[in-house]
Amino acid sequence: MKTMTCRQLSGPCDLAHTGTTADDVINAQDKHLKETVKAGDHTHVAAREDMKGRWRKPWAALGWYRDMKKAFADLPENPA
Ligand SMILES: [Zn+2]
Numbered sequence: 350m351k352t353m354t355c356r357q358l359s360g361p362c363d364l365a366h367t368g369t370t371a372d373d374v375i376n377a378q379d380k381h382l383k384e385t386v387k388a389g390d391h392t393h394v395a396a397r398e399d400m401k402g403r404w405r406k407p408w409a410a411l412g413w414y415r416d417m418k419k420a421f422a423d424l425p426e427n428p429a
Contacts, residue, residue: 351424355381358417360396371421375414379404 351374355364358378366377382397403410 350427351421352427353378353417353421353424355396357420359399359413361392367427371414371418374421375417 352365353374355362366374368374385393386397
């Protein structure tokens with residue numbers, strides 16, 4: 350398991366997501382963005398719009414995914 354924060358995933362806060370793959374933390378971030386914006390948090394609106402744009406145009410977001418996967422791969426494993 351590794352940990353990536355909202356901020357490391359292009360978001361505005363330091364909430365930590367843990368997962369075994371980059372997709373796990375990207376999906377957790379997507380859920381976090383949806384929930385915070387739904388709860389009325391304005392600081393996450395821009396990041397939420399960026400993420401929605403990525404789902405709509407995955408081919409245009411390949412660079413972002415590659416960066417996130419590389420960042421995840423470079424992280425140390427969480428201590429057990
Ligand atoms: Zn956040």
